[in-house]
Amino acid sequence: MATKTAPINMRVEPSVRNILDAAASILKVDRTVFIQQAALAEAYEVLANQKDFTLDEQAFAAFEQALDATPTRNEGMADLLSRKAPWE
Structure with a gap:
């Protein structure tokens, strides 16, 4: 059974729509x-x-x-925090 959807309508300037469309296109999804x-x-x-x-x-x-x-003491966290950082 398909889930019902609820419409949301909005008006935007064409320049805003163009930006949204460009970003959506980059992600390969629709607006x-x-x-x-x-x-x-x-x-x-x-x-x-x-x-x-x-x-x-x-x-x-x-x-x-x-x-x-x-x-409570978390042994795993204590061990992690006692290790030398890889960049040191």
Whole structure:
């Protein structure tokens, strides 16, 4: 069964369309795919950079508990950080 799609329409200056088309052509995708990928990447970035979030009481208690817990030693990370850098 095909997934339904939702249209998003926009108007841009011809010069903007030309730039989008040129970039899409370089990536060998059509304009729609190029715009979708670019918009999705930016949307993920915006969402990932949100500093404010809310938690219910149970989730907040678990969050605080994780912050207050004594860090555990990661042997693999300790080994990696103790090695001499390849360029040294």
